[in-house]
Every structure is written in C-alpha cells, then in structure tokens.
Amino acid sequence: MAMPVLISAETVEKLLQYGELVPRLEVALGKFSSGKGEIVQPVRSVLAIEKYNGYLGVMPAYSAHDDVLATKIVAFYQRDQPSSIPAHQASVLLFDPEHGTLKAVMDGTVITEKRTAAVSAIATKFLKPVQADVLCILGSGVQAVSHYEIFTEMFSFKEVRVWGRTKENVDRFAQTVRGPVRVCSSVKEAVLGADVIVTVTMATEPVLFAEWVKPGAHINAVGACRPDWRELDDTLMKSAVLYVDTREGAMKESGDVILSGAEIFAELGEVVNGDKPALHEKTTVFKSLGMGIQDAVAAKLVFDSWNAQQ
Numbered sequence: 001m002a003m004p005v006l007i008s009a010e011t012v013e014k015l016l017q018y019g020e021l022v023p024r025l026e027v028a029l030g031k032f033s034s035g036k037g038e039i040v041q042p043v044r045s046v047l048a049i050e051k052y053n054g055y056l057g058v059m060p061a062y063s064a065h066d067d068v069l070a071t072k073i074v075a076f077y078q079r080d081q082p083s084s085i086p087a088h089q090a091s092v093l094l095f096d097p098e099h100g101t102l103k104a105v106m107d108g109t110v111i112t113e114k115r116t117a118a119v120s121a122i123a124t125k126f127l128k129p130v131q132a133d134v135l136c137i138l139g140s141g142v143q144a145v146s147h148y149e150i151f152t153e154m155f156s157f158k159e160v161r162v163w164g165r166t167k168e169n170v171d172r173f174a175q176t177v178r179g180p181v182r183v184c185s186s187v188k189e190a191v192l193g194a195d196v197i198v199t200v201t202m203a204t205e206p207v208l209f210a211e212w213v214k215p216g217a218h219i220n221a222v223g224a225c226r227p228d229w230r231e232l233d234d235t236l237m238k239s240a241v242l243y244v245d246t247r248e249g250a251m252k253e254s255g256d257v258i259l260s261g262a263e264i265f266a267e268l269g270e271v272v273n274g275d276k277p278a279l280h281e282k283t284t285v286f287k288s289l290g291m292g293i294q295d296a297v298a299a300k301l302v303f304d305s306w307n308a309q310q
C-alpha cells in the first residue's frame, strides 16, 4: 500500500490562498444547507481532557460534489496564562472517497486559521451594514490575525480596532499584522460605533454586551465553542437576528445559543442559497463553531495544488 503524503504547516500556508478558498467554502455552505443531503457531516464528537483543561474534537465530512472525504482532528486548550504552544493544534486526514485509501496527512492548524476567517468573511459579505467603516476585533491571538488578514483584503474598512486581554498579546498582534490597527484598552472602547465586530477570544463568560453594540452592526461570534462557554450576553443574543453555520452544532455546542435561549433565524448556507434573507439592516450575529466540510474543502485544495507541483 502506498504511504500517505505528509504536508507540513509551511506548505499548507503557501498553497492555501483565500482567493481560491472563499468561493469553494461558499459553495460548500450552500450545499450543506440545501436540504438535499449533499454533504454528510455529523456533529463534531468532542472528548474532554480534564486534567489539562483541553478537548479533542473529531470532524469527519464527505462531499460527493467536491469528491472529498476527510477528517480533521483538533485539540484545543483553555489556558489562564499565555503560552508559546498554540491553543489549537489540528491534523487533517484526506482519503480517496472511492476506496477509503489514506492519501494525505496534513497540518490542520493553518487550515483551521484560514477557513474559519474565510467563513466569517463570507458571513460578513452577506450580513454587514451597507456602510461599514469600522472593524473591531476582540481577542488578539491566532484567529484575530487571520481575521485581520482576510477582512482587510476583502473589505475597505477605514479603521480597524483590536482589544486583547493581555498587553503582550495585543502588542504581538499589532506587530504581526501588515497594516494599521488601533489598540483599545477596553472592550467598550473597541466596540462603540463599530460596524463589524469579530469575537475571537477564549472567554468562558460574556465579554461583548448589547449596550455597546451599534444598532445594525454585524457580529461574527467565533469563540465559545463549548455548551457552557459564553462570549456574548443574553440581551445581545436575543435581540440580534441569529445566523449559525449549522443548526445541529449550535444547539449542541454553543453556550451563547443554548444558555441564552436565542432563536436561530437561519444557517449561513440558507442565505448563500437565497432561501433565507440576509437582514443586513438589522443587528446580526453569525455564530460560528466550525464544520468538518470546511476543513475537507480546504484540504482538497491544498492536496490538489501540492499534486500539481509534483
């Protein structure tokens, strides 16, 4: 049996380009929500690694349209202190869908960084107010950087603000990103007047409160992926129009959705398909949890580009 190829994080970083990734993710989101069962993707299975405050998630997905069968395995850790080891580490196993042969094992950490930010950008394209001048990023880690990259590439914000819990992280963020950013010393300062907000923290209690949010703003709520973790307060969750990546996942994994009792208006894929409206004149929340099919589509792109270079 041929050995699977190993594709490193550096290679994934080089081969995975937003320009190719975004349209493919948009199609996959639409197919997932078409109601025709075009994508097979069970809700992520997660086990707790209690001793180390961590979790291991397994995320299989199959798409006949993309002819892709893959599983991401992602470990993530809730830490009180900053660490030089990334909070999320992932690998993607890519199979030949016809026979189940393992074709590639590739880094999934960069895939997770990029595909998550790309999906938030797709949600923002549909749901942001027509005039969107100010972007606010809450959190200053890995996802904050990838969101900064794609949001400044796809949209024309006049100002980008960031808030982070520790000065060390925020300074690192400001030095890493290629472009201007206003560092804010409180969440309130960062959020007031912002048209688009991205929450990419490891918070387990709300950090974003409705009273600070400009009416009509769009929020991408990316953190808080456990049923008892929160980033947004109840008032915001219940007063905004709520979009999710998957209904099933949100009802099982999102503390913001489950504990607030907020009603889900639509899946993002239903908006892509034109089956549900993008109410961009209202305050909107896109609750992102991450989907195996996003990783599978990204992994296929990487593998095909890698193959083309051999």
Ligand SMILES: NC(=O)C1=CN([C@@H]2O[C@H](COP(=O)(O)OP(=O)(O)OC[C@H]3O[C@@H](n4cnc5c(N)ncnc54)[C@H](O)[C@@H]3O)[C@@H](O)[C@H]2O)C=CC1
Pocket (backbone or CB within 6 Å): 076, 079, 086, 087, 088, 112, 116, 139, 140, 141, 142, 143, 144, 164, 165, 166, 169, 200, 201, 202, 203, 204, 205, 207, 222, 223, 224, 225, 288, 289, 290, 291
């Ligand atoms: N929806 C999705 O598809 C995905 C969601 N995520 C989530 O996005 C979030 C950010 O992930 P990364 O950037 O990779 O993590 P990271 O560890 O690189 O950054 C986390 C940031 O949150 C801050 N933070 C930690 N605890 C906090 C607290 N209690 N209150 C406020 N801020 C706090 C840290 O200082 C840091 O700035 C996490 O919640 C992660 O689980 C990550 C990958 C995919």
Ligand SMILES: O=C([O-])C1=[NH+]CCC1
Pocket (backbone or CB within 6 Å): 057, 074, 076, 088, 112, 225, 289, 290, 291
């Ligand atoms: O989709 C993903 O990879 C994750 N979502 C939350 C933690 C990791």
